[in-house]
Amino acid sequence: MSADQTDANQPSTEPVITTGHILGPVDQIPFGEGRAFGVDGEQVAVFRLRDGTLRALSAVCPHRGGPIADGTIDREVVMCPLHQHAFSLETGCSSTGAEPLRTYSVQEDAERNIVLKYPHIRGNSLA
Amino acid sequence: MTSVLDRPQGRHAGAAPRRRLLVVGNGMAGARAVEEILARGGAEQFTITMFGDEPYGNYNRIMLSHVLSGEESDADIFLNALPWYRENSITLHAGVRVDRIDKFTKHVFSNDGRVTPYDTLIIATGSRSHMPPMDGLYTPGGSVKHGVFGFRTIDDTRKMVQHAQQEHHRRAVVIGGGLLGLEAAYGLKSHGIDVEVVHSGGHLMNAQMGPDGGAVLRRSVEALGIRVHTSSRTTAVLGRDTVSGVSLRDREDIACDMVVVAAGIRPNVDVAVLSGLPVERAIVVDDRLRVQDEDDIYAVGECVQHRGEVYGLVAPLWEQAVVLANHVTGVDTSSAYLGSRTATKLKVAGVDVASxxxxxxxxxxDEHIVFSEPSRGIFKSIVVRDNKMVGATLLGDSRKVAYLTQAYDRGLPLPEERIALLFDVGGPGEAVGVAELDDGAQVCNCNGVSKGALVAAVKGGCTTVSGAMDATRAGKGCGSCKLLVKQVVEWAADGAVEEDPAASYYVPGIPLDKPALMAAIRKKGLRSVSQVFTALAPGSAEDAKSKMGLASLLKMMLADQYIDERDARFINDRVHANIQRDGTFSVVPQMKGGVTSVQQLRRIADVAEKHNVPLIKLTGGQRIDLLGIPKEDLPQVWADLDMPSGYAYGKSFRTVKTCVGKDFCRYGTGDSTKLGIEIESRFQGIESPAKLKLAVSGCPRNCAESLVKDVGVVAVEGGRWELYVGGAAGAHIRKGDLLATVDDPEEVKVLTGRFMQYYRENANWLERTYSFVPRLGIEHLRAVIVDDSEGIAATLDAAMQASVDSYVDPWSERDDPLTPGQFRTSLPLTVLPQVPVR
Structure with missing residues (x-):
């Protein structure tokens, strides 16, 4: 996180916000679960927390390629179903020693669609 | 012979040639000596070659008793597996025995015909089981009679387990009531074998304690169901080709199927004797661990005699290895080994013993301070001379051991009130005991962790006991030091030690054990996982790690009153299939009792063909597994199969394996197939804290392996059925305990259901029956389940009936997904490492 805060003080060379991708109605994700989406050739797992908040992470576990969207979540973490590696939904960092997952900024728009902001800044959510 | 002599290998000009270090013996002493040498930069000085009689890396021999009792698997006890030797450039000749040493030309001769030169030699040949003279111990061919075992090596232990698990082997005699004998008896008992211990001494463990302590220990051992005969010598092993019993000097013969000889150990000195080295009771060494009058030969461990003492414990070996390494590497040539004061602290047959x-x-x-409370198995005895402690025996309560060991080792002044030696009477007590420990004092003898290392780990931020244990590996060996480790961590954290939540909580996110959690759920009328978090979790915080356990518990408690929130389920339970390494799923249709039909087989074949199923596999539970099904295809596969789920994915009742039964088998005595199908029909899909695998066998040949199932049923002659519980043959091997023998198959079903309900209500999350049954004890389970001692049988039966009644085949969700996108792919669309198609 600290590296990203430094980035915020000076203009980043990476593009910060471009257009949002509309992934369809938010109701396709049940509360407390995740679903996988293909976006520009990248796989993104979008989670809908029980309070309605959305979170988005890359969908492939860096450990052994497990399907992150099939993981169990709470408000803070998602656990990969294959070997129970845990990742912060906010930062993508693993608390179990795995490589981090990419995070994406994601929101719900007025029409109750999922909007994924992309590209992203690695390791940070832009929300 | 000289023609095969290995020549010293050529060296780069200019580089000092490394000397050749050769170690005879690859046990705990040999390997520890090498570790100490490597720690002193030995890799630069030496090319190291080791010879080991056993064809393995080196393992923790102390843990063999845990392997025997099934608490550890044999893979868990290796200290250094084969890759360690490679990583440290050590040439290991495993399974090769050294026959002779030529100390003049400096070569060793081994039984593979090899002749290996050395510059420095270390002998660490250890000990072997002592076989006392008895008639009939050996066959005329000279080998030990079939069914007689020593208890020294991993092979001894494996053979014993194998022998004990054969169904017709039910009785064992252990010769020797010392530490090893009691461990053997305890281990065999856990395989369901009736054990009798024959001990020539007047009381058990007479090398470690006096008669009063021995009597208390005997009571504790007998309470485990192990019979003990003291002052009794075995004169003969009976049986022509295989053991049928033993004869005692002045008692009746004892019939048995196996004999374990644990009558002490003898140093392995044959090589030394043959090679002309000085041997008395063992190989004679000086204070530098050098063999007497030899400049380049050292010896270490149980094969040495130092100042007249031969040690059979692990602690002196560690001390010797340090001194030896100091000299061999030249790091500290003033280092001297002056002998060890042996204080032993161990767990024997489940009883804490320190001596x-x-x-x-x-x-x-001499003052003698004694406290004895036989009914609780507690005995404490301390001998004081000139205000110094000169001896102590503690049984059943080791809380004062750290302090007493220190007082004994260092001759500390003792409290005037001697009772304070035995108990903490007011005051800071234990903490003082730990505080007085020296920083260098070794707390964990298996992994060589000192008090200082533990304290450093705590100061470095490991403020839980398990955290400090993980960081230092303290307590990860035989485990006997765990209490002391806990005390040291608590002392070092100065009261700031964090409780280990996972230790007693049913699930990590709710700070309640199972009874308290169930009571709170009932009292507050909670019906869903999210309600439980809101009402009972700190800060009402959800916890991903707790969801699956809570979902299972609530379903068990509430049956059809449970509000099912799909996000609380593990993926397997959301889509009713078992996730595989590539993110596809396995589909196992129900095949009750492993019985199928032409129609089923044809349909399975058609489905497999239609869906291009990459792997069709017969499971251990007698079913057919279709592997590699993508999630989105699951509903179609179920529809095409049109068979109910076989539950091969959940923490639930899985399957009932059966044998052919009496209709076809010419040995069958009971209709096992029918009963197995009925049990599976009744209990299909029942949730439980961990999976339940059952079996029904039609005769004691046990073709369905009923003795190693969570619940196993065996038909015996006379129309009776034996019911075993708590068996396992997976990651862990345990023979089930006999719960009851009944006349009626209906009674089998009632008791099976009642046992499983009691397990569901009382087992910890993910605690298999092989842990649950020994934790509660078969006597207790029998009292509750068979004899209804607590008057809860009817309640248990009713609760199970409610669960049975609320059964719905989960594969019926195929036509009407319960959540949007329930079967939508989560597979990353990029190509993952593919499982090969066979």
Whole structure:
């Protein structure tokens, strides 16, 4: 996180916000679960927390390629179903020693669609 | 012979040639000596070659008793597996025995015909089981009779387990009531074998304690169901080709199927004797661990005699290895080994035992402080001479061991009130005991962790006991030091030690054990996982790690009153299939009792063909597994199969394996197939804290392996059925305990259901029956389940019936997904490492 805060003080060379991708109605994700989406050739797992908040992470576990969207979540973490590696939904960092997952900024728009902001800044959510 | 002599290998000009270090013996002493040498930069000085009689890396021999009792698997006890040797450039000749040493030309001769030169030699040949003279111990061919075992090596232990698990082997005699004998008896008992211990001494463990302590220990051992005969010598092993019993000197013969000889150990000195080295009771070494009058030969461990003492414990070996390494590497040539004061602290047959120095007073002026409480298995005895402690024995309560060991080792002044030696009477007590420990004092003898290392780990931020244990590996060996480790961590954290939540909580996110959690759920009328978090979790915080356990518990408690929130389920339970390494799923249709039909087989074949199923596999539970099904295809596969789920994915009742039964088998005595199908029909899909695998066998040949199932049923002659519980043959091997023998198959079903309900209500999350049954004890389970001692049988039966009644085949969700996108792919669309198609 600290590296990203430094980035915020000076203009980043990476593009910060471009257009949002509309992934369809938010109701396709049940509360407390995740679903996988293909976006520009990248796989993104979008989670809908029980309070309605959305979170988005890359969908492939860096450990052994497990399907992150099939993981169990709470408000803070998602656990990969294959070997129970845990990742912060906010930062993508693993608390179990795995490589981090990419995070994406994601929101719900007025029409109750999922909007994924992309590209992203690695390791940070832009929300 | 000289023609095969290995020549010293050529060296780069200029580089000092490394000397050749050769180690005879690859046990705990040999490997520890090498570790100490490597720690002193030995890799730069030496090319190291080791010879080991056993064809393995080196393992923790102390843990063999845990392997025997099934608490550890044999893979868990390796200290250094084969890759360690490679990583440290050590040439290991495993399974090769050294026959002779030529100390003049400096070569060793091994039984593979090899002749290996050395510059420095270390002998660490250890000990072997002592076989006392008895008639009939050996066959005429000279080998030990079939069914007689020593208890020294991993092979001994494996053979014993194998023998004990054969169904017709039910009785064992252990010769020797010392530490090893009691461990053997305890281990065999856990395989369901009736064990009798024959001990020539007047009381058990007479090398470690006096008669009063021995009597208390005997009571504790007998309470485990192990019979004990003291002052009794075995004169003969009976049986022509295989053991049928033993004869005692002045008692009746004992019939048995196996004999374990644990009558002490003898140093392995054959090589030394043959090679002309000085041997008395063992190989004679000086204070530098050098063999007497030899400049380049050292010896270490149980094969040495130092100042007249031969040790059979692990602690002296560690001390010797340090001194030896100091000299061999030249790091500290003033280092000297002056002998060890042996204080032992161990767990024997589940009883804490600590012993040091004298067992009782020797002079009139010696003080003897004794406390004895046989009903609780507690005995404490301390001998004081000139205000110094000269001996102690503690049984059943080891809380004062750290302090007493220190007082004994260092001759500390003792409290005037002697009772304070035995108990913490007011005051800071234990903490003082730990505080007085020296930083260098070794707390964990298996992994060589000192108090200082533990304290450093705590100061470095490991403020839980398990955290400090993980960081230092303390307590990860035989486990006997765990209490002391806990005390040290608590002392080092100065009261700031964090409780280990996972230790007693049913699930990590709710700070309640199972009974309290169930009571709170009932009292507050909670019906869903999210309600439980809101009402009972700190800060009402959800916890991903707790969801699956709570979902299972609530379903068990509430049956059809449970509000099912799909996000609380593990993926397997959301889509009713078992996730595989590539993110596809396995589909196992129900095949009750492993019985199928032409129609089923044809349909399965058609489905497999239609869906291009990459792997069709017969499972251990007698079913057919279709592997590699993508999630989105699951509903179609189920529809095409049109068979109910076989539950091969959940923490639930899985399957009932059966044998052919009496209709076809010419040995069958009961209709096992029918009963197995009925049990599976009744209990299909029942949730439980961990999976339940059952079996029904039609005769004691046990073709369905009923003795190693969570619940196993065996038909015996006379139309009766034996019911075993708590068996396992997976990651862990355990023979089930006999719960009951009944006449009626209906009674089998009632007791099976009642046992499983009691397990569901009382087992910890993910605790298999092989842990649950020994934790509660078969006597207790029998009292509750068979004899209804607590008057809850009817309640258990009713609760199980409610669960049975609320069964719905989960594969019926195929036509009407319960959540949007329930079967939508989560597979990353990029190509993952593919499982090969066979």
């Amino acid at each position: 040091m120095g004298l067992h009782g007073p020797e002079f009139d002026t």
